[in-house]
């Protein structure tokens with residue numbers, strides 16, 4: 270129970286929520302006798318503007334020496350959209366073979382969801398998004414550019430092995446949950462990719478006969494997820510569909526403020542990365558209006574991934590508890606500041622465990 | 623004001639809701655002195671199982687002789703998913719160059735939306751979905767099939783001309799509405815396709831200086847659309863993203879029962895096609911539990927497209943009015959049967975106009 274963690278606070282509210290997560294981790298260390306060493310790294314919009322540096326070999330080598338990467342948020346209006354996303358986030362996901370993007374969709378008690386009548390008991394699912402291939406490979410070509418006859422082709426590349434590792438992970442996860450797995454795709458239209466996904470699910474399913482398996486088109490998923498989230502337990506899907514339906518999941522659970530995510534390397538070849546799914550929100554940076562719970566829950570997910578289940582559960586319990594008392598999930602009306610929330614969560618861990 | 627309409631009732635509840643739409647059209651004919659000739663065509667799951675026929679040259683030739691196609695619903699569990707979708711619906715969209723899939727997202731008074739606190743004034747937008755290209759071209763390839771090394775590539779093909787006609791249409795539509803246009807894409811990741819879409823929007827925008835133009839990523843759209851639909855007026859997007867966000871739109875407006883759509887040919891080279899967006903729901907066919915309002919509003923959209931704006935508005939007003947009195951939008955608790963709803967809408971058109 271000795272860990273070395275790379276910390277990348279990033280831009281905007283990234284450092285604010287990271288401070289909160291680190292304070293909570295410190296409380297957890299004491300109570301659960303963990304020993305965590307942190308090493309801070311600079312990256313993000315500001316760092317890029319100052320140095321021109323994005324993801325690079327040196328940084329990758331340094332990050333590889335740690336057990337996990339804890340990430341704040343990245344982005345600033347002064348950097349063109351796409352630069353940091355592709356130049357850093359996707360680059361890390363691919364270089365570190367972070368095969369799974371894990372996104373729990375859980376409505377916590379006392380959190381206001383925009384879905385009328387939805388209760389926490391009905392909303393507890395996990396979306397497993399393939400995180401390294403599909404449309405995110407960025408392959409394509411444009412011919413006859415700048416003529417009336419331009420054709421732009423964008424490719425989605427899907428490999429059996431890439432899908433298999435994610436599907437295998439999803440079945441294992443389902444076995445530890447309600448034993449239901451839903452493949453989300455658009456196989457009636459994307460016939461090549463859809464067939465491979467369905468084939469892999471069918472073949473892995475034979476090894477998990479207890480898991481109830483079904484299939485839902487991505488358009489139908491948008492129809493069912495908001496009004497009947499109780500239909501889903503583990504949803505496994507491709508990179509692009511996952512990007513889309515996890516944001517829908519975040520709406521349902523009450524917003525980006527509380528949503529956590531893990532970018533999981535499954536074979537131990539490189540560290541996994543954990544981040545709240547909100548953006549860098551530069552307009553409210555430093556104001557105390559950012560909710561650190563997404564970052565705190567991402568830290569909990571990191572501990573669970575490192576095998577520290579009890580510590581992870583303690584953090585989740587304490588963080589969820591504070592949500593009940595917040596009149597709003599972010600902004601000036603949140604009722605507590607970023608640091609106050611982190612302090613309350615930390616002291617609850619110290620007193621309750 | 624003399625029209626010839628091809629009618630394809632299709633499967634399941636398709637014939638039920640089509641009967642309703644035709645009754646309402648008959649009332650409208652009398653009041654607005656239109657003369658509409660109908661020609662019924664067989665197509666769909668049952669017809670395919672009986673004859674092996676899908677979309678074909680003969681049918682296309684016959685349908686081309688009409689001013690528009692009115693479509694019920696298609697599909698049955700006994701036909702493998704994908705066969706009718708690709709073999710008929712996509713085939714028609716492509717053969718008839720139905721460039722635009724037009725999907726109003728409008729919350730009507732008295733309709734229960736699952737979004738807490740959403741009011742009709744805040745929810746009135748139109749999604750313009752490109753309907754003939756993108757990922758729907760069905761191009762791709764699979765190599766090393768049935769080996770551990772399978773790779774499935776799926777292509778999205780986007781042409782400047784295909785995008786231009788849809789974007790041009792969207793700007794015109796925005797000029798007749800609140801003069802706001804939002805491009806929805808994922809241009810930070812799908813760089814080839816995204817760049818072409820953004821280029822076309824930028825260049826067409828110069829001819830519509832009054833229109834306020836913005837851009838939202840498809841994942842962010844899923845985040846904003848449910849809670850802040852008032853941010854949007856005309857949303858233009860590609861075929862696949864359109865498929866996804868229009869279903870989300872249908873949730874917000876209270877369900878598939880009331881959602882209408884048009885597959886618009888913009889150059890007069892072939893007929894346009896109008897259909898409710900719900901499926902064939904074979905389990906409730908013939909029971910009187912299907913809501914014909916989606917089909918009725920699709921018929922209104924057809925009349926509007928044919929230039930009969932007053933008649934279209936009369937149908938919409940009468941159909942919307944009946945929605946106020948329905949305790950549920952479909953099923954046994956709808957309060958009125960399919961035929962009763964059609965009768966009420968028809969008689970209201972006869973008395974009010």
Ligand SMILES: CC(C)[C@H](C(=O)O)[C@@H](O)C(=O)O
Nearest residue numbers: 354355358359512515811841
């Ligand atoms: C920042 C961006 C590259 C990213 C994505 O598209 O995957 C984000 O939307 C996410 O979901 O993590």
Ligand SMILES: CC(C)[C@H](C(=O)O)[C@@H](O)C(=O)O
Nearest residue numbers: 458488707708711712865868
């Ligand atoms: C039936 C199917 C081919 C279709 C689509 O994917 O376009 C449907 O979902 C729609 O939105 O019209």
